[in-house]
Amino acid sequence: MSNLIKELSTISRDMRVLLIIPRELHEDIHMGLLGHFLETHQGSKGAYVTLNRPYKAILSAMKKRNLDSSRVFFIDCVTGTKERADNCVFLRTPESLTQIGISLDPIFKNSDFSFVMLDSLDALSIYHNSNMVIRFARNIIERSVEHKHSGIMIGVREDMDRRIIDELEAVCDKVIDLTK
Amino acid sequence: MIGVKNSQHKAELKGTQSSMAAMRDQIEKSLHVHRKKNVPFVIPDKKYIFTGIPGFDQMLEKGIPLGASVVVAGGAGSGKTILTLQVLNYHALRGEKCLYMSFEESEDRLIQHMEDFGWNPRKLIKEGNLLIRRFNPFDITRSVDALLMKAKGELLIDVKPIIFPEDFHPSIIAVDSLTAIDSAFAGKEDSYRIYIEQLFRFFEEIGATSFLITETKQMPTIFSTSGVEEFLADAVVVLYNMKRGNIRERAIEILKLRGAAHDRKIVAMNVTGAGVEIFPEQEVFGDMKD
Numbered sequence: 055m056s057n058l059i060k061e062l063s064t065i066s067r068d069m070r071v072l073l074i075i076p077r078e079l080h081e082d083i084h085m086g087l088l089g090h091f092l093e094t095h096q097g098s099k100g101a102y103v104t105l106n107r108p109y110k111a112i113l114s115a116m117k118k119r120n121l122d123s124s125r126v127f128f129i130d131c132v133t134g135t136k137e138r139a140d141n142c143v144f145l146r147t148p149e150s151l152t153q154i155g156i157s158l159d160p161i162f163k164n165s166d167f168s169f170v171m172l173d174s175l176d177a178l179s180i181y182h183n184s185n186m187v188i189r190f191a192r193n194i195i196e197r198s199v200e201h202k203h204s205g206i207m208i209g210v211r212e213d214m215d216r217r218i219i220d221e222l223e224a225v226c227d228k229v230i231d232l233t234k
Numbered sequence: 235m236i237g238v239k240n241s242q243h244k245a246e247l248k249g250t251q252s253s254m255a256a257m258r259d260q261i262e263k264s265l266h267v268h269r270k271k272n273v274p275f276v277i278p279d280k281k282y283i284f285t286g287i288p289g290f291d292q293m294l295e296k297g298i299p300l301g302a303s304v305v306v307a308g309g310a311g312s313g314k315t316i317l318t319l320q321v322l323n324y325h326a327l328r329g330e331k332c333l334y335m336s337f338e339e340s341e342d343r344l345i346q347h348m349e350d351f352g353w354n355p356r357k358l359i360k361e362g363n364l365l366i367r368r369f370n371p372f373d374i375t376r377s378v379d380a381l382l383m384k385a386k387g388e389l390l391i392d393v394k395p396i397i398f399p400e401d402f403h404p405s406i407i408a409v410d411s412l413t414a415i416d417s418a419f420a421g422k423e424d425s426y427r428i429y430i431e432q433l434f435r436f437f438e439e440i441g442a443t444s445f446l447i448t449e450t451k452q453m454p455t456i457f458s459t460s461g462v463e464e465f466l467a468d469a470v471v472v473l474y475n476m477k478r479g480n481i482r483e484r485a486i487e488i489l490k491l492r493g494a495a496h497d498r499k500i501v502a503m504n505v506t507g508a509g510v511e512i513f514p515e516q517e518v519f520g521d522m523k524d
Binding site: 124149164186197 | 479
């Protein structure tokens with residue numbers, strides 16, 4: 055965690071970051087990141103695309119750490135479409151990358167929002183081949199550059215194709231590897 | 235003071251919650267849920283027209299050149315008819331005369347389609363700005379026989395490829411579809427080509443902007459039945475229905491647009507409760523193979 059805190063202090067407001075994490079300490083890292091973004095993006099909101107943890111679980115983890123969930127809009131690809139919440143849109147499946155992208159469209163275009171977190175690239179890799187994951191991640195990065203959003207993509211090293219890391223390293227402003 | 239701060243905080247929180255709910259509603263509507271939305275009123279350069287399709291006009295530098303013929307190609311269920319009806323609805327709402335020529339579906343069914351999206355075609359029809367008319371494709375083959383006779387000098391009267399209702403001079407015309415017309419010419423491919431050439435020339439002469447639907451495969455590589463249509467047309471818009479696992483994703487591309495700059499990307503398209511919406515920044519991740 056001390057590694058993460060040190061690395062987070064080097065992330066500025068308008069940056070695209072690839073965060074490579076180990077499997078353990080998953081929740082602590084995510085909450086540390088969210089806390090950092092909420093702190094550095096005071097007065098604005100962010101979006102959290104979740105592909106491996108349901109909205110409610112993230113909400114309760116945030117509550118436990120006293121993080122303000124009212125400033126985060128969730129795109130939940132895990133829970134299913136029967137749920138409903140003010141600050142969340144529930145997608146049927148992580149299979150449709152286009153639908154995830156369409157969901158982010160109004161967020162990118164809304165100046166009240168300033169950061170987007172994608173959790174996680176390894177979860178995307180379950181449903182899509184590496185080429186598709188790279189294309190999708192690059193599209194999100196390009197759009198966050200265009201709309202001056204911070205973007206952070208999280209991935210567990212052991213569960214991701216090395217090619218995804220190599221390709222995204224080239225387009226991200228910073229790579230934080232917590233596995234080293 | 236604490237009480238004041240608390241009530242201020244509560245009010246702020248309430249504001250944030252309602253704006254988040256508004257964001258959720260906006261996304262849900264973009265994805266699939268019914269919605270009613272005002273089409274933005276944009277006054278384009280007089281030499282160009284806009285379609286009024288959210289997102290589509292952003293892909294064009296100035297618009298579609300006035301009087302252009304636009305082939306709208308796509309597979310079954312790709313959204314061709316809805317897209318074209320939406321263009322006509324947009325223009326009829328702005329007082330332009332629009333004609334929808336159907337060679338397949340009945341007038342009632344098309345009106346019902348429009349009403350399903352919250353539009354009011356009956357009002358537009360009553361005001362005289364929209365005309366939906368069903369034509370028999372076999373009547374067309376007869377008119378082609380007359381055209382051929384005229385070409386050989388055996389017929390002296392002037393023959394038009396389409397007879398419009400009297401006193402209705404449309405500036406926007408939709409033809410749904412060229413594929414249905416083609417099927418009436420079975421075994422007479424040359425006659426069909428002659429007819430299509432006449433039809434394009436006729437629309438050009440009357441100065442109408444036309445949207446001509448063609449039925450293709452879900453992932454088309456050929457955009458019309460005979461190939462002559464896409465060659466004669468000023469613009470070709472292709473609608474895709476891509477497969478990804480067990481789901482299909484819609485996408486759109488402006489393949490060709492003579493005399494106007496445009497985006498050259500295949501981007502996401504959705505059909506919502508309010509009609510077609512295009513996402514010019516959103517590339518699609520479905521399979522490009524049929």
